[in-house]
Amino acid sequence: MNSTLLGIDAIRYPDAIALRRIVNHHSKDALIDIALRWLDIYDITRVGGIAADNEDDSDDDQFNDYMLDNEDWQASVRRMTPEQYKAHVAKRYEDMREKASKRRVVDRMLNVDWSRGLNARQIAELDLTYYSEQPSLKNWRAMKLIFGEEGAQDRTKIDPQKIRKTLSHFLSPFIKHHAQVLQKQNMVWIRISVHDGLAPHVLPTSMNVVYFIWFKDSEYLLGSQMKVEWRDFILEALLRLFKAVEMEDWPLTGKSPTSLSELLLNKDSQGSHSRYRLHQLDDNPLSSGPKKRKIEDLHQKYTKGMRDIHAEDLNKIATRERFVATEFGPNSQPSLQKVELQLNLPYTTESKEFSLGRITRQPFPIKIVLEGSNVIEGIRSLIPLGVAQNPMPRFLTELHSMATNSITVEADEQESSGQRITPTSAP
Amino acid sequence: MATRDAQQDGANSLGESIEDRTFTRPSAIIRPRTRHVLQSVINAPLDVNATRLRVAPQPNSFNQPTKKPTAIPVSALFNKTWIMYKTTPFYAYNSSQYATYETELLTYIAANAKNLSSSVLTEQTQDGLSTFAGENRRFPSQIDSSGRNVIETLDDPGDIKSVDFQQLNLQDTANLDASESELANSHPSLVITITVRPKGKTREQPYYCVLLQNQPLTHETRPSSVFEYFNLVLLKAPVVVGQLVMQWLERKFDCRICRLLLQSYELRKVVNSSLEAMYNHPEGQEDRKSRSIELHYSFPEAVGALNSISISLPSENARQLLVSRLLGSEAGLLDGVEAHCSDSMKIDFGRLSLVRAGCSSWYIASEGKVKLFPAIVDKQPLVDFIRDIALCGT
Numbered sequence: 178m179n180s181t182l183l184g185i186d187a188i189r190y191p192d193a194i195a196l197r198r199i200v201n202h203h204s205k206d207a208l209i210d211i212a213l214r215w216l217d218i219y220d221i222t223r224v225g226g227i228a229a230d231n232e233d234d235s236d237d238d239q240f241n242d243y244m245l246d247n248e249d250w251q252a253s254v255r256r257m258t259p260e261q262y263k264a265h266v267a268k269r270y271e272d273m274r275e276k277a278s279k280r281r282v283v284d285r286m287l288n289v290d291w292s293r294g295l296n297a298r299q300i301a302e303l304d305l306t307y308y309s310e311q312p313s314l315k316n317w318r319a320m321k322l323i324f325g326e327e328g329a330q331d332r333t334k335i336d337p338q339k340i341r342k343t344l345s346h347f348l349s350p351f352i353k354h355h356a357q358v359l360q361k362q363n364m365v366w367i368r369i370s371v372h373d374g375l376a377p378h379v380l381p382t383s384m385n386v387v388y389f390i391w392f393k394d395s396e397y398l399l400g401s402q403m404k405v406e407w408r409d410f411i412l413e414a415l416l417r418l419f420k421a422v423e424m425e426d427w428p429l430t431g432k433s434p435t436s437l438s439e440l441l442l443n444k445d446s447q448g449s450h451s452r453y454r455l456h457q458l459d460d461n462p463l464s465s466g467p468k469k470r471k472i473e474d475l476h477q478k479y480t481k482g483m484r485d486i487h488a489e490d491l492n493k494i495a496t497r498e499r500f501v502a503t504e505f506g507p508n509s510q511p512s513l514q515k516v517e518l519q520l521n522l523p524y525t526t527e528s529k530e531f532s533l534g535r536i537t538r539q540p541f542p543i544k545i546v547l548e549g550s551n552v553i554e555g556i557r558s559l560i561p562l563g564v565a566q567n568p569m570p571r572f573l574t575e576l577h578s579m580a581t582n583s584i585t586v587e588a589d590e591q592e593s594s595g596q597r598i599t600p601t602s603a604p
Numbered sequence: 605m606a607t608r609d610a611q612q613d614g615a616n617s618l619g620e621s622i623e624d625r626t627f628t629r630p631s632a633i634i635r636p637r638t639r640h641v642l643q644s645v646i647n648a649p650l651d652v653n654a655t656r657l658r659v660a661p662q663p664n665s666f667n668q669p670t671k672k673p674t675a676i677p678v679s680a681l682f683n684k685t686w687i688m689y690k691t692t693p694f695y696a697y698n699s700s701q702y703a704t705y706e707t708e709l710l711t712y713i714a715a716n717a718k719n720l721s722s723s724v725l726t727e728q729t730q731d732g733l734s735t736f737a738g739e740n741r742r743f744p745s746q747i748d749s750s751g752r753n754v755i756e757t758l759d760d761p762g763d764i765k766s767v768d769f770q771q772l773n774l775q776d777t778a779n780l781d782a783s784e785s786e787l788a789n790s791h792p793s794l795v796i797t798i799t800v801r802p803k804g805k806t807r808e809q810p811y812y813c814v815l816l817q818n819q820p821l822t823h824e825t826r827p828s829s830v831f832e833y834f835n836l837v838l839l840k841a842p843v844v845v846g847q848l849v850m851q852w853l854e855r856k857f858d859c860r861i862c863r864l865l866l867q868s869y870e871l872r873k874v875v876n877s878s879l880e881a882m883y884n885h886p887e888g889q890e891d892r893k894s895r896s897i898e899l900h901y902s903f904p905e906a907v908g909a910l911n912s913i914s915i916s917l918p919s920e921n922a923r924q925l926l927v928s929r930l931l932g933s934e935a936g937l938l939d940g941v942e943a944h945c946s947d948s949m950k951i952d953f954g955r956l957s958l959v960r961a962g963c964s965s966w967y968i969a970s971e972g973k974v975k976l977f978p979a980i981v982d983k984q985p986l987v988d989f990i991r992d993i994a995l996c997g998t
Contacts, residue, residue, distance in 0.1 A: 524925070525947040530935035533928035534944075541925075541944060544896075544916040555903075555910030562906050565951045573949060 188377060189294030192287045195380040196295065199303055200287065205279040207306065209270050212286055216263050219299060221290040266290060297370075300380070301357035305368050308388060309361050312434045315388065317399040319429040319441060324396065325422035335419060337365045337393070344369075347414040352407055364434065365391040371407055387411060390434050391419075397427070397441045399434055428581045428600055436511035440580045447577035449506040497560055500567040504574040505557045512551035516576060517583040519544050519601055540588065553577050572598045673702045675771045676795055678986065681814065681976055686838035688864040688972045689850070690997050691815075693831035694857035699792075702769045708856070710767040713798065713848045717761050761844045762802035762809075770795045772814065793817040793834075798845055811841035813849050816990055835994040837861055838974075866970045868957040870996035874968065875899075875961045876936030877992055882965065882983045883923045883937065894919045894979065895964035899941065901956035913956065917941060919964065968993075 190196055200208070215221075257265060273282055287295070295303075308314065341358045344367065348354055353373050359366040367389040370381050387407075390399040403411060412424055431437050439447070446454040479494050480486040488494055524534035524541040533541070549555050553576050559565035572586045581600040589597035772793040794815040801808045818833040839846050850861045866874070879897070900914045925940050942953035960969045965980035966989065974993070980986055 520948055522948055525944045527947050528940065528943045529930075530933040531925055531929050531940045531943070533925050533940075536928055541921055542918060543921075543941070543945065545945070545949070546914045546916070547910060548912050548914075549903075549910035551909040555907055558907055558909065559951060562904075563952075564904065564907065564955045565949075567950075569950050570948065 187296060189296050190300060190378055190380050191294040193380070195382070196287070196300070197283070199300060199307075199380075200283055201279075203303065203307055205282055206274065207310075208279070208282050208286065209274050211303065211306065212270055212282070212290070213267055215291075215299065216267055219291070219296070221263070221266065222292045294378070297355045298357065301355060301368050301370065302359075304386070305357060305359040305366055309359060309364075309366055312390075313432045315401045315432070317390070317401060317431060317434055317437060319427040319437060320398045320400055320424050321427045322396045322398065322416075322419055322421040323423040323425065324420070340365065340367065340418065344414055344418050347417045348410065351410040351414070360393075363393045364438070365393055367391065369411060371404075373407075389415070392438050392442060395442055396421075397438075398424075399437060428583055430515070430582055431513050433512050436513065439511040440513070440577065444578055444580045447506070447511070448575070449503050451506045451508045455508060497567055500569075501557060501560055504569070505553075505577075510551065510553040510557060510577060513553060513576075513582060514548065514550065515582060516547045516552045517544065517601070518547070518572065519583070519585040521585065521587045522596070523588055538588075571596065673769050673771045675773065675792075678772065678981070679978065680772070680795060680812075681838070682978045682980075683975070684812070684840050685973055685975045686814070686840055687846075688974055688993070689837040689839060689861050690864045690994070691834050691837050691853075691861045692859045693833050694853075694859050695831060697832040697857050699832075705856075706767050706769055709796070709798075709849065709852050710764065712852045713767070713845060714764045716848055717764060717844055761842055762800050762805075764845075765799040765801055765808055768797045768799075770797065772816075796849065798841065798849065800845065811845050812839070813841065813846070814838040816994075818994070832857075835990060836864070864972045864993075864997040866968075866972060866993075866996050868959075868970065871958050871961065871968065871970050872936075872938055874989075874992045874996065875958070876938050878966070878984060878989055879922065879937045879963065880926065881988065882963070883919065884926045885923070886927065895962075897922055898960075898962045899938070899958060900960040901953065902959045903956060912959070913951075915941060915945060 203211070269285075270282075273285070291299075337358060337360045341356050345354070345356045348356070348369070352371055354369055354371050357368045359368075368386065369389075370386045372381055372385075375381060384404065387403040388401040392398075398415070416422075416424055427441070429437060429440065431440075443451075443454060476488060476491060478498075479488050519542065521540035521542050523538040524531070526534040528534060547555075556565075556569075556573055556576065560567050560569065572584055575598070576584075579598075579600060583601040585599050585601045587597045587599075772795050794817075796813040796815070798811045798813070799808050800811060814837065815834045816836045816838065818835045837850075839850070841849065853859065854861055896916050896918045898914060898916050900912055902912050903910050922937060922941075926937055929935065929940070938958070945951070946953045958970070960967070962968070965977055965983050967975040967977075976986075980989070
């Protein structure tokens, strides 16, 4: 089934450095899978006999079923019908899976089978497959869709298949672009490459390509970096697409969309409550007998098998472990790369050297920034390592339920813990 | 020897071949014998001046007037990120020989920067590439992620245009009395500016090496007049040029220059004393508008997922905190801030190590980098700050 491509989809991009860069960062197996998929979707160029199999010269004996010499082999290829030729090419790719290097696969794809260039859909597909495998390469910012009253009923009925056409329809009056959609489980990836101001056969640079992830049937979107000049147009088109009234920036950024989705969508079931969400307790009241719980040797866990470490007070260690388990839960924490805390508490009264806390109860504002590969996991590991003490304050232990990167903590007499925690509003 | 005499006579007796020489050759000339030459050298009186400095005499060095180098203001130090080095005293540094030093350094850099295969900096690898021999030649400079040694390859820095030596006065001499200002002027700091036009660019780029003088606290005489004491060397230059300058200084003045790395406790001391001088005063207007104080700490290695934590504190609050310190207490501002954070977050800041600190006057990092801002002039004597840093490092 060869689909006929219209408009911007049909423009072909010839082999160039920019194109090679997009193709080359895939692995060889991924490329071969993609090529096999494309054989059926997009027309392949069928060059005359000699050029088509030129690169297989040295390996002729292995690939050649009939043990014919080169001339006859070329002629028989030329005589194949389109279906036979496609099967022949498919077989070639399968053979290249083990025997050829990635460079040969890329050369074959770009110079032989699609020698007129790849069209926009193919390029978009390449990009989307790559980034959906490795989403941590991009920095994602969260956005929240706000539906008015009329839109509330329609919002769950957006069909991912139709997103591409609708989005293009809304965006085309403003910007010359190409849109492509890929759905992976509950994440819908949208890629918009902006061709404004470019010559027809020139690929846009990676700065001009914008990615969005929509969590299916939710009101949250993740977006990658986009240029200011197109931001309004793209956001407007998305609003129309999702039939929302407004879109606001949600103060959450990070590198891993799965973690971000957990923080955003499962705000109420983080930490120790994650056990219920993940069905780790009470799966079936009729299940056979109470399972014997393995009692973990606390001392063993603490010393990690090294025999010359003796813990002084096992009770203390046990309390620590219990605290960590109740606050953070047994499951792994979603990852955030940067967390900002604005602490507006009055100066501590515990200090022996400084009497500021006893003189005044005015807030002593300090801003704390924590950075790392997984901040929440890091905070959780501080207690067993002794860097922090339990009980830890609420604004640290409940970071996973805040769904934001930046928090303000203020002293508040009415709250039970004496502190009021709010997400910091954007300046 | 007898045979040689015989040969000579033999040659003479031939007649024709040496006829040209007969009238120029007086019979009294004796070919000098080795033992005679040695004798004369051993017995000759020692000429002290000739053997003291192993420097090739410049052709015009005696005729050139010793001009005073131009002075540049302290503001040349501001707003640049400097890498800090420590140095041993310089031997036979003559502050009036600036012109000589300039030409020598220029030729040294020009000769060794361009022709990288025969430069003093490089070692030939097996591939024939010129690679950088680091400060410690026994060990390679870096190891990459797979554990193999990565040797930095040298880039050609471009055309070396000029080298200038200029004088720098750290203190504002207008405010000092006569004896102090004379002291400050007698041992000024030195700024070496190397102007280079990088390859492929049209604009010229200046690189700097600053030798900061050790300003003595009191009017003591120096222990030795042959040595010149420098506190710190600040460098802002790419690898090739910087290493060549330092090599030249090491070879010319018989000293040793090495990186200054600040230990955590040393950094804390410097930061504490500087912040003390800056903020321990009753309320003033300017504190509200100045930049907040930033402190960066790193976690111990066992905490893998967290890299760093940074605290940012407005300067007005820092001032209030310092003013509220109890009499007789030795605690610095850092201790006060850390106590508050430890108490609020229950994270023990005693286990974290300070890596970077910054305020409105300076920004300093434990890997030996410092950046000064113009605001330091009003807040704190620059000399004290430099002296505190120079006390650090091993």
